[in-house]
Amino acid sequence: MxxxxxxxxxxxxxxxxxxxxxxxxxxxxxxxxxxxxxxxxxxxxxxxxxxxxxxxxxxxxxxxxxxxxxxxxxxxxxxxxxxxxxxxxxxxxxxxxxxxxxxxxxxxxxxxxxFSDDAADYAVGLMIDVLRRFSSADWFIRSGDWPVKKEYPLGCKVSGKRVGILGLGSIGLRVAKRLEAFGCIIAYNSRKMKPNVQYHYHKNVQDLAANSDILILCCALTNETYHVVNKDVMTALGKDGIIVNVGRGALIDEKELVQFLVQGEIGGAGLDVFENEPNVPGELFALDNVVLSPHRAVVxxxxxxxxxxxxxxxxxxxxxxxxxxxxxxxx
Amino acid sequence: MxxxxxxxxxxxxxxxxxxxxxxxxxxxxxxxxxxxxxxxxxxxxxxxxxxxxxxxxxxxxxxxxxxxxxxxxxxxxxxxxxxxxxxxxxxxxxxxxxxxxxxxxxxxxxxxxxFSDDAADYAVGLMIDVLRRFSSADWFIRSGDWPVKKEYPLGCKVSGKRVGILGLGSIGLRVAKRLEAFGCIIAYNSRKMKPNVQYHYHKNVQDLAANSDILILCCALTNETYHVVNKDVMTALGKDGIIVNVGRGALIDEKELVQFLVQGEIGGAGLDVFENEPNVPGELFALDNVVLSPHRAVVxxxxxxxxxxxxxxxxxxxxxxxxxxxxxxxx
Known part of the structure; x- marks a missing residue:
C-alpha cells in the first residue's frame, strides 16, 4: 500500500x-x-x-x-x-x-x-526448553557452577513424545506440523473434531491429558475454556507431564498449577501467559523445571x-x- | 538382550x-x-x-x-x-x-x-531460544523486572529464516527436516555435495554464511574443521547473524567469536560446546543474546x-x- x-x-x-x-x-x-x-x-x-x-x-x-x-x-x-x-x-x-x-x-x-507462526514457534521452543532444561542450564553456566559441579542433570527426549494440543486452530495446526517433524505423536481437543485432520481427536480434555506427555494450550479464552486445565486434567497428565501455555493465563487454574508444580505432581511447565499479568506467582521462581516468559509468544x-x-x-x-x-x- | x-x-x-x-x-x-x-x-x-x-x-x-x-x-x-x-x-x-x-x-x-535426534532437537531449541530470547526472558521474570519495566524487548521471527547447516550428517539432516517444518530455507556445507538431497549446497563455508541468517554447526571436529568458523565466516554471517554450535567447541575460533559478540558484529549465539570445557569465556556471561549450555545436546x-x-x-x-x-x- x-x-x-x-x-x-x-x-x-x-x-x-x-x-x-x-x-x-x-x-x-x-x-x-x-x-x-x-x-x-x-x-x-x-x-x-x-x-x-x-x-x-x-x-x-x-x-x-x-x-x-x-x-x-x-x-x-x-x-x-x-x-x-x-x-x-x-x-x-x-x-x-x-x-x-x-x-x-x-x-x-x-x-x-x-502471529500464528510466531506463537507456534514459541510453543515448540518452550517445550524443548522445559524438556531439555535450557533456561536453568544457561543459569548453571552463568553462575559459575559448571567447573564446580561438573555434571548438569540430563534432560528428557523431545523426539517421539506424545503431544496433546488444546485448540487446533491456526496456531495449533502450526504447532502440530512442526512437532510432527520431530517425530512427535500428535493428538488434540477442540470444540469439534476437525475435518481433514489425521491427528487423534479427544472429545474430553482429561482424556487428552491422560494420553499425552506434553499438553500445549493454543486455544482462545472463552467462557467454555476458562480454567479448562484444572486439577483433574493435571492429575490425568501425571507426574512426568508438561504443560506449555501460549494461549491465555486463565486457561489454567493457576493456583492449582502452582500447587501441582511445587509438590512435583506434574513434571514441568513452559508459561508465556499468566492469570494476573505482569504478576507471576512467586512460588514458581524457585523451580528449575519451569520456564517463564513475559507474554511474548505472539510478537x-x-x-x-x-x-x-x-x-x-x-x-x-x-x-x-x-x-x-x-x-x-x-x- | x-x-x-x-x-x-x-x-x-x-x-x-x-x-x-x-x-x-x-x-x-x-x-x-x-x-x-x-x-x-x-x-x-x-x-x-x-x-x-x-x-x-x-x-x-x-x-x-x-x-x-x-x-x-x-x-x-x-x-x-x-x-x-x-x-x-x-x-x-x-x-x-x-x-x-x-x-x-x-x-x-x-x-x-x-544421539542424533537429541542433538537435532537441541540445535533447533537453541536457535529458537536465541531468536526469541527465552533464557533472558526467564531471568527477566525471576528477577522481578516484569512489573517494573513492563515491556520485554521483542525477539526475531524463527519461521522463514535462512538456515545454513555445517555438516549434513545424521544430526544435520535431522535439523534440516525439523526446520523445514518451520518454513525455514535450508542450505548446507559439507566435504562433498550429498546425493539425493534437495537443499542448496555451498562448497565454501563463507558463502554459506553470507547466504544464511543462522549458521548451525553439526559437523565432526577434524583437522579440516578446526576453527572452520573464523573471522571471515563471522564477517560474512553479519551483524544479525546467529551461530548455533552443537558440534565441538573448536569448530569455532572462540576468541574471535567472543570479540564478534561483545562488539555486536554478529547477532547472537547458542553454544552447547566450548574450546576449553568446562571453562566458558566470562565475557559471554554479560550478554543477553547468548544462550549457554553445558555440553548437553547429545544426552x-x-x-x-x-x-x-x-x-x-x-x-x-x-x-x-x-x-x-x-x-x-x-x-
Missing part, C-alpha cells in the same frame, strides 16, 4: 481527516501513531494533556482501533455511539464484548493469523511490521467500503 | 570373566559399571585404590571401553598391546587417533546415531538407556564374533 495513493483517495472522500478512536490500556502505546496522525484525527482518552474536544468528537468517531487486550465493554460502546468498526491488534478476542458488538452491528477485526519484530500493515489496511478498507481482513465471525 | 542369555553364552566361551579396559578422564564415570562387572573383569587405571595387577592384566585386555571424549592416543595403545576393539560412548571420533587404530587393525565403534535420559544397550551389545558382539554396531569406517 503506497501511502501517497491512500492519501489522495482519502482526500477525494473527505476534505478533513476522519476521527479515529484510540482505545488502550495505560502503558499500551502505538508505535506508528505519528503515521496514523498523518491520515486521521486520532482521539485518545488517555492523552495527557486531555484533548479539549474529546467528548464531542468521540461521539462521531466511526472506527476504534483497540490495542492489545484492552477490554471493549458494552459501557465503552455506549460512550462511542457512532462506532461501526473495531480494528483490534490482538490475536485473542476474549477482551471484546462480542455479543454487544453484534447487537449494535459493529464489525470487529483482530490480528488474524499474523516478533517481523510480525509487528506485518500487523501494522494489517491495521492500516483495515482502516483504509473501512473508509473505502472494501472487505475487511481478519474479520471476526459472530457465532 | 536378556542378560541371562548373554551370561550363559559367555560362560560357554570362557570360564572366567574377560578383561575389559575402562578408559576414561577423571570425572567420567560409568553408571552401569556394576552391571559390567557381572560380565567382565573391569580394569580401571584410575581406580582408587589402584588395582594390584592392573599393569599385567591390562596387557592382555582385548577390548577397551572409552568414555565420552577421553583421548585415545598412539601412546595409550602402546600400553595396551592386546586391544583389538575400542567401544566408544561418544558421538564424535576426534578424540581417537584413528590412524594409529587403523595401523594396528583395531576396530572402533562410537555412539552411532543414538537425554532416554538416549542414555539406548547407549547402554549399544555398548553392552557391542561388547557381546565382539566376544561372540558377531558384527559390531556403529563401527567407524577408516578413510
Amino acid at each position: 503506497a501511502s501517497e495513493q491512500w492519501q489522495s483517495q482519502e482526500i477525494q472522500h473527505s476534505p478533513t481527516r476522519p476521527f479515529l478512536l484510540l482505545h488502550r490500556l495505560p502503558g499500551f502505546n502505538l508505535s506508528f501513531l505519528p503515521l496514523l496522525q498523518t491520515r486521521y484525527t486520532v482521539l485518545d482518552p488517555l492523552a495527557d494533556p486531555p484533548e479539549p474536544l474529546f467528548t464531542a468528537h468521540s461521539k462521531s468517531a466511526r472506527v476504534m482501533i483497540c490495542l492489545g487486550p484492552t477490554p471493549v465493554t458494552s459501557e465503552d460502546l455506549d460512550k462511542y455511539p457512532a462506532v461501526e468498526c473495531i480494528v483490534g491488534s490482538s490475536a485473542g478476542v476474549n477482551h471484546f464484548d462480542l455479543a454487544a458488538c453484534r447487537r449494535r452491528g459493529i464489525r470487529v477485526t483482530n490480528a488474524g493469523d499474523t 516478533t519484530l517481523e510480525s509487528f511490521t506485518r500487523l501494522q500493515e494489517l491495521l492500516l489496511g483495515n482502516l483504509e478498507a473501512f473508509y473505502s467500503n472494501k472487505p475487511l481482513q481478519a474479520q471476526i465471525k459472530f457465532e | 536378556a542378560s541371562e542369555q548373554w551370561q550363559s553364552q559367555e560362560i560357554q566361551h570362557s570360564p572366567t570373566r574377560p578383561f575389559l579396559l575402562l578408559h576414561r578422564l577423571p570425572g567420567f564415570n560409568l553408571s552401569f559399571l556394576p552391571l559390567l562387572q557381572t560380565r567382565y573383569t573391569v580394569l580401571d587405571p584410575l581406580a582408587d585404590p589402584p588395582e594390584p595387577l592392573f599393569t599385567a592384566h591390562s596387557k592382555s585386555a582385548r577390548v577397551m571401553i572409552c568414555l565420552g571424549p577421553t583421548p585415545v592416543t598412539s601412546e595409550d595403545l602402546d600400553k595396551y598391546p592386546a586391544v583389538e576393539c575400542i567401544v566408544g560412548s561418544s558421538a564424535g571420533v576426534n578424540h581417537f587417533d584413528l590412524a594409529a587404530c587403523r595401523r594396528r587393525g583395531i576396530r572402533v565403534t562410537n555412539a552411532g546415531d543414538t 537425554t535420559l532416554e538416549s542414555f538407556t539406548r547407549l547402554q544397550e549399544l555398548l553392552l551389545g557391542n561388547l557381546e558382539a565382539f566376544y561372540s564374533n558377531k558384527p559390531l554396531q556403529a563401527q567407524i569406517k577408516f578413510e
Whole structure:
C-alpha cells in the first residue's frame, strides 16, 4: 500500500481527516501513531494533556482501533455511539464484548493469523526448553557452577513424545506440523473434531491429558475454556507431564498449577501467559523445571511490521467500503 | 538382550570373566559399571585404590571401553598391546587417533546415531531460544523486572529464516527436516555435495554464511574443521547473524567469536560446546543474546538407556564374533 495513493483517495472522500478512536490500556502505546496522525484525527482518552474536544468528537468517531487486550465493554460502546468498526491488534478476542458488538452491528477485526507462526514457534521452543532444561542450564553456566559441579542433570527426549494440543486452530495446526517433524505423536481437543485432520481427536480434555506427555494450550479464552486445565486434567497428565501455555493465563487454574508444580505432581511447565499479568506467582521462581516468559509468544519484530500493515489496511478498507481482513465471525 | 542369555553364552566361551579396559578422564564415570562387572573383569587405571595387577592384566585386555571424549592416543595403545576393539560412548571420533587404530587393525565403534535426534532437537531449541530470547526472558521474570519495566524487548521471527547447516550428517539432516517444518530455507556445507538431497549446497563455508541468517554447526571436529568458523565466516554471517554450535567447541575460533559478540558484529549465539570445557569465556556471561549450555545436546535420559544397550551389545558382539554396531569406517 503506497501511502501517497491512500492519501489522495482519502482526500477525494473527505476534505478533513476522519476521527479515529484510540482505545488502550495505560502503558499500551502505538508505535506508528505519528503515521496514523498523518491520515486521521486520532482521539485518545488517555492523552495527557486531555484533548479539549474529546467528548464531542468521540461521539462521531466511526472506527476504534483497540490495542492489545484492552477490554471493549458494552459501557465503552455506549460512550462511542457512532462506532461501526473495531480494528483490534490482538490475536485473542476474549477482551471484546462480542455479543454487544453484534447487537449494535459493529464489525470487529483482530490480528488474524499474523502471529500464528510466531506463537507456534514459541510453543515448540518452550517445550524443548522445559524438556531439555535450557533456561536453568544457561543459569548453571552463568553462575559459575559448571567447573564446580561438573555434571548438569540430563534432560528428557523431545523426539517421539506424545503431544496433546488444546485448540487446533491456526496456531495449533502450526504447532502440530512442526512437532510432527520431530517425530512427535500428535493428538488434540477442540470444540469439534476437525475435518481433514489425521491427528487423534479427544472429545474430553482429561482424556487428552491422560494420553499425552506434553499438553500445549493454543486455544482462545472463552467462557467454555476458562480454567479448562484444572486439577483433574493435571492429575490425568501425571507426574512426568508438561504443560506449555501460549494461549491465555486463565486457561489454567493457576493456583492449582502452582500447587501441582511445587509438590512435583506434574513434571514441568513452559508459561508465556499468566492469570494476573505482569504478576507471576512467586512460588514458581524457585523451580528449575519451569520456564517463564513475559507474554511474548505472539510478537516478533517481523510480525509487528506485518500487523501494522494489517491495521492500516483495515482502516483504509473501512473508509473505502472494501472487505475487511481478519474479520471476526459472530457465532 | 536378556542378560541371562548373554551370561550363559559367555560362560560357554570362557570360564572366567574377560578383561575389559575402562578408559576414561577423571570425572567420567560409568553408571552401569556394576552391571559390567557381572560380565567382565573391569580394569580401571584410575581406580582408587589402584588395582594390584592392573599393569599385567591390562596387557592382555582385548577390548577397551572409552568414555565420552577421553583421548585415545598412539601412546595409550602402546600400553595396551592386546586391544583389538575400542567401544566408544561418544558421538564424535576426534578424540581417537584413528590412524594409529587403523595401523594396528583395531576396530572402533562410537555412539552411532543414538544421539542424533537429541542433538537435532537441541540445535533447533537453541536457535529458537536465541531468536526469541527465552533464557533472558526467564531471568527477566525471576528477577522481578516484569512489573517494573513492563515491556520485554521483542525477539526475531524463527519461521522463514535462512538456515545454513555445517555438516549434513545424521544430526544435520535431522535439523534440516525439523526446520523445514518451520518454513525455514535450508542450505548446507559439507566435504562433498550429498546425493539425493534437495537443499542448496555451498562448497565454501563463507558463502554459506553470507547466504544464511543462522549458521548451525553439526559437523565432526577434524583437522579440516578446526576453527572452520573464523573471522571471515563471522564477517560474512553479519551483524544479525546467529551461530548455533552443537558440534565441538573448536569448530569455532572462540576468541574471535567472543570479540564478534561483545562488539555486536554478529547477532547472537547458542553454544552447547566450548574450546576449553568446562571453562566458558566470562565475557559471554554479560550478554543477553547468548544462550549457554553445558555440553548437553547429545544426552537425554532416554538416549542414555539406548547407549547402554549399544555398548553392552557391542561388547557381546565382539566376544561372540558377531558384527559390531556403529563401527567407524577408516578413510
